[in-house]
Amino acid sequence: MNSDLVRRARDWQAQDPDPETRAELGALLEGGDGAALRERFGAKLEFGTAGLRGELGAGPNRMNRVTVMRAAAGLARVLGPGRHVVIGYDARYNSDVFARDTAAVLTGAGLRASVLPGPLPTPVLAFAVRHLVADAGVMVTASHNPPRDNGYKVYWGDGSQIVPPVDREISDAIDAVGDVSRLPLGSPDDDTWTTLGKEIVASYVDAVTALPIGDARDLKVAYTPLHGVGAVTLTGAFLAAGFEAPVIVDAQAAPDPGFPTVAFPNPEEPGAMDLALELGGRIGADIVLANDPDADRCAVGVPLPDGGHRMLTGDELGALLGEHVIRNTSGDERLVATTIVSSSLLGKIAAGYGVRHAETLTGFKWIMRAAGGDLVFGYEEALGYSVGTDTGLPVHDKDGIGAALTVAGLAARAKRDGRTLLDLLDDQARRYGLHATSQLSVRVDDLSLIAGAMAGLRATPPAELGGRKVESADDLREGAGGLPPTDGLRYRLSGGARVVVRPSGTEPKLKCYLEVVVPVTGEVSEARTRAAADLDALRADLSAALGL
Structure with a gap:
């Protein structure tokens, strides 16, 4: 040696x-x-x-x-x-x-x-x-x-x-x-x-129960902390806010660093939500909630009319929570913020209400420093949300428990009106156009493959993706749009579509964020079908361009 x-x-x-x-x-x-x-x-x-x-x-x-x-x-x-x-x-x-x-x-x-x-x-x-x-x-x-x-x-x-x-x-x-x-x-x-x-936990619970939850409380919730540390604090917050305690997945309730029931303890990963969704169906839950192991992220599943569940994307929940916060706060200087890889829908919602909007680099460290007003809501597509009030944000980071409380209040109000979160998403699609997002994520063993793929895209930028013309390309290493420099590429496509490609900051992955915007002229379901096909076409062309 x-x-x-x-x-x-x-x-x-x-x-x-x-x-x-x-x-x-x-x-x-x-x-x-x-x-x-x-x-x-x-x-x-x-x-x-x-x-x-x-x-x-x-x-x-x-x-x-x-x-x-x-x-x-x-x-x-x-x-x-x-x-x-x-x-x-x-x-x-x-x-x-x-x-x-x-x-x-x-x-x-x-x-x-x-x-x-x-x-x-x-x-x-x-x-x-x-x-x-x-x-x-x-x-x-x-x-x-x-x-x-x-x-x-x-x-x-x-x-x-x-x-x-x-x-x-x-x-x-x-x-x-x-x-x-x-x-x-x-x-x-x-x-x-x-x-x-324990007084510090009580102070935190006091802060999150003061969020704009609304006054509806009739809601049955299935919940999993995914073997993490969220269960006790979240249950305490729900009870303090006047909700019934969530029904917790027994096999995942206690903290366990081995995470024995999941391949990856991430609610976005395939299979991670299976036990929670099964519990939700068995007890007739109105929504299914999950935190990741340190409870800074929140995932939401909603039952479908014909059985089964649909998990909301991070962007869908971000749009619902963002509009809810805007409707339940006041002030001319209010600001909502999200990242350049998240959906563009929040910006359109903010414009519709006359509220300021900012885009930042990926990560809550940047969202919390968004400039241009008094920040009352921030989110990123990776299931991270910080919900605020007229006086600001109680947590200057993503908060899976505050988000869970707020979405529970939103779902309870929808239930009182005979509706669900899926109906609220359809309302947004009709008002602002259907903004559909997806990802292409490539995990590698050799990080040089990611560097090579980024170099290849910079050397030979695509002229067309998914049948859409690439109208502009930004190399984010140059600090495009006044943003701090970062390793990433952003493509704006015809029809309002967008692609962002960046190496993950925490995992050996190359992450690609896709968005298409489809006007709703008939049934929302028809627009969703078209959007899914458009995203598939984008994903196929981008995968070929990456060569991974």
Whole structure:
């Protein structure tokens, strides 16, 4: 084996406080497994606007206690002594350990740390940062990633995720951290390290139950937290708001980091909603709700008249919630925001009500910084929503529990009127045209394939996709439309269609976002059939152009 690789592995092992990962490295060194060592030490997890996220294991290219302690030390150097950081964690493997390590490093560096009282949803942490007037927050979670992953998200004092240049400053400070075994560490016995009580959760529930839910409460809900941490907080919020408690999928109710009933703990993935939809049919639920494991996303299923269910897309739910918020708030400066990969429908709804609208880069860190007014609603197509009131947003990040409460109120009102959420979607299609969206997502083992596909599109841009002329093409690396530069391509097609292609920021995927707009001149069902065919044609041509 390479001697430098062996030296780095032994240096890492010597400072590692975790006996499990020390043993992992010992076995690899003893077995002479150079390939496994190169995988762990040939690269490192890069700290960016999404923080850190990766597979658990030993070495700088894995999530482990050394990686987390280095991240905490870097954050401490950027913030400086005396600053206050709130720390939350979910129920994934080692999340509680990583949270305690973070508190120990921060307090050892002279900062104050407040740790949430147990495994809790990410939106509770985002809320707590502002509620406690902290300087920053850390959430240990990998959201809906596979079971062997974990992650580390950093929030700034405004309660939203960090953006440049703060991410680079923290990354540079992390790189300057030496042997973590030499870091001074605080303890729970220090006055600077506090474990918060349940009052912080109660304050969060008070905030989300003040959202524009409406006054209708007759609704039967089936719900799954997908083995995550959402069930207790969501149930408490529903009861506090006056709803009946949702009926929870028993096999998925308790937090379980192994996620034993799903291939991927993501409500968008095939099969993930099967148990919830089955429960919804069995109990005659009016809607089926799901959170992802850290409960910052919300998915909704609606029963069909002839049996079965239809899952709403993120864009469909975003349009329903957006119009609902606009109708139930007031103020000339109101602003609603979404991302460049989400549907264009929200902009048309906002224009119809005389409300301001903004488009941002992908991610709630950008939505929360949308300029041009007082933000009362933001969403992204990946099932992320932040619902606000006249006075603003209680959570400056996506909030799957606040969204679930609000959509429950919307569905209850529709039920009182003898209608469903599907009827409300048809109403929007008639008013604004049917905006149908879909995705083409390609997962790869070799990230160079994604870079090659993007380079190919830039070198030979398509002139036509799905039978529609490409009317304009924007290379988002150049900061098109005043947006910050990002790796992506946007094509505007004839007839109001649109395609955006970008590498995922958190997974080894190339993601393509497709939208067509079909006028409704007869039955909405006819427009949906035409839109589905148009999306299929777009998907086929784009797949061929990518060459993956």
